[in-house]
Amino acid sequence: MCLAIPAKVISVEPGGLAMIEIEGVRHKASVELVPEAEVGSYVIVHAGFAISVLDQEEAQGTLKLFQEMAEMAAETPHVGDIG
Amino acid sequence: MKFISEFREGALGSGLVRRIERLSRPIRIMEVCGGHTHVICRYGIRDLLPPDIQLIHGPGCPVCVIPQHEIEKAIELSTRPGILLCCFGDVMRVPTRRGTLFSLARGRGSVKMVYSPLEAIEMAAALPDKEIVFFAIGFETTAPSTALALKRASSQGLANFKVLSTHFIIPPALRVLVKDSSSRIGAFIAPGHVTTIIGPDAYCFLADEYNRPVVVTGFEPLDLLQAIMLILQQAAEGKPRVENQYTRAVRVQGNRRALEAMDEVFEIRPAIWRGLGLIPGTGLGIAPAFAPWDAEKAWDLSQVEPAPEPPGCLCGDVLKGVSQPKDCSLFAVSCTPDSPVGPCMVSPEGACAAHYRYRGA
Numbered sequence: 001m002c003l004a005i006p007a008k009v010i011s012v013e014p015g016g017l018a019m020i021e022i023e024g025v026r027h028k029a030s031v032e033l034v035p036e037a038e039v040g041s042y043v044i045v046h047a048g049f050a051i052s053v054l055d056q057e058e059a060q061g062t063l064k065l066f067q068e069m070a071e072m073a074a075e076t077p078h079v080g081d082i083g
Numbered sequence: 084m085k086f087i088s089e090f091r092e093g094a095l096g097s098g099l100v101r102r103i104e105r106l107s108r109p110i111r112i113m114e115v116c117g118g119h120t121h122v123i124c125r126y127g128i129r130d131l132l133p134p135d136i137q138l139i140h141g142p143g144c145p146v147c148v149i150p151q152h153e154i155e156k157a158i159e160l161s162t163r164p165g166i167l168l169c170c171f172g173d174v175m176r177v178p179t180r181r182g183t184l185f186s187l188a189r190g191r192g193s194v195k196m197v198y199s200p201l202e203a204i205e206m207a208a209a210l211p212d213k214e215i216v217f218f219a220i221g222f223e224t225t226a227p228s229t230a231l232a233l234k235r236a237s238s239q240g241l242a243n244f245k246v247l248s249t250h251f252i253i254p255p256a257l258r259v260l261v262k263d264s265s266s267r268i269g270a271f272i273a274p275g276h277v278t279t280i281i282g283p284d285a286y287c288f289l290a291d292e293y294n295r296p297v298v299v300t301g302f303e304p305l306d307l308l309q310a311i312m313l314i315l316q317q318a319a320e321g322k323p324r325v326e327n328q329y330t331r332a333v334r335v336q337g338n339r340r341a342l343e344a345m346d347e348v349f350e351i352r353p354a355i356w357r358g359l360g361l362i363p364g365t366g367l368g369i370a371p372a373f374a375p376w377d378a379e380k381a382w383d384l385s386q387v388e389p390a391p392e393p394p395g396c397l398c399g400d401v402l403k404g405v406s407q408p409k410d411c412s413l414f415a416v417s418c419t420p421d422s423p424v425g426p427c428m429v430s431p432e433g434a435c436a437a438h439y440r441y442r443g444a
């Protein structure tokens with residue numbers, strides 16, 4: 001139940017329902033808990049309810065951090081590498 | 084941005100692993116959530132880490148921590164005339180003294196698998212002559228969906244819909260674990276999706292009172308590697324705190340709507356966790372205002388007695404991080420996903436099932 005993966009919002013219908021797509025398969029889900037969800041948003045869905053809308057900018061920021069850390073690791077020599 | 088492939092980039096992973104090697108120190112890190120356990124096993128993350136860093140599995144597998152007799156209560160209800168029990172698929176395969184919910188679904192047809200409590204609500208509206216009972220399980224991630232279903236039942240006046248609640252809440256259980264000297268937990272990888280609901284501040288006591296680093300973490304392999312690195316950094320600085328690695332999904336304030344719905348519908352009560360025992364303040368019972376939809380009020384289930392653990396099963400210790408699945412003599416011998424002995428072999432989020440599935444990986 002906690003293996004929820006990002007789902008794309010395809011359409012939002014009246015009554016707090018949305019059509020979402022996960023790995024090419026469409027499902028119905030409630031967006032009552034995330035009123036900010038719109039068509040094109042990625043959401044995390046648990047038990048038929050979207051519980052969070054994924055933030056593009058934050059995701060880019062995390063990826064950039066990964067990149068920086070990888071670069072930093074490549075630059076600084078490992079203690080064990082010296083001598 | 085699809086939020087998946089970008090977070091599985093191998094080259095970035097090796098950079099993170101090199102940072103982790105540099106910061107390495109002896110530490111036991113508990114990943115609380117079974118979703119993380121699954122990802123750790125699937126991507127062989129332990130094999131990437133220096134031997135000083137031990138990852139230990141926690142209790143965050145909803146199906147694993149439900150005591151056997153709570154499932155037997157659901158089974159008991161499903162054998163009563165006129166009741167159709169709806170539940171998630173995972174819990175249907177947990178063995179109990181009275182068989183499994185799955186065997187009842189096949190036999191009497193009085194159990195039905197659903198993906199969402201809303202399906203149970205729709206069934207209640209379509210089948211007014213039946214009592215539809217939703218067996219509600221899970222942590223703060225699924226409790227809001229049950230809360231909204233109950234609110235819908237109330238606003239639609241659906242008298243034939245009931246909820247049997249075994250929802251748990253996580254933070255007080257972590258206090259029990261951090262104080263348990265047999266678990267020896269040095270830091271926590273906090274559950275990303277639970278935290279989308281409750282917000283990262285819910286774990287401040289672990290850093291402030293117990294000096295343990297806590298990192299709220301996403302579910303891709305790079306997320307986990309970064310979390311381990313952040314924990315090591317905190318340990319090196321000697322300044323334990325709660326950090327949010329999963330900023331793309333977790334907001335500081337959590338999900339206000341979900342918290343409000345839970346507040347309205349549930350009341351906090353003590354709960355028995357498999358492996359951990361009775362923990363005050365970790366169960367969600369149904370509040371008096373929603374009593375007409377409470378299965379425990381509608382039917383007397385007091386005759387269902389607590390059950391002993393299956394002989395030989397170490398699930399209790401596995402859920403506390405004291406034992407690893409391979410320490411259990413039944414693991415992969417008489418206990419496999421096709422014929423599970425304990426709940427940790429049932430759910431894909433269970434540590435035994437994850438270790439079994441990816442044992443050669």
Ligand code: SF4
Nearest residue numbers: 397398411418425435
């Ligand atoms: S391998 Fe099976 S019997 Fe052993 S602890 Fe895991 S679930 Fe229980």
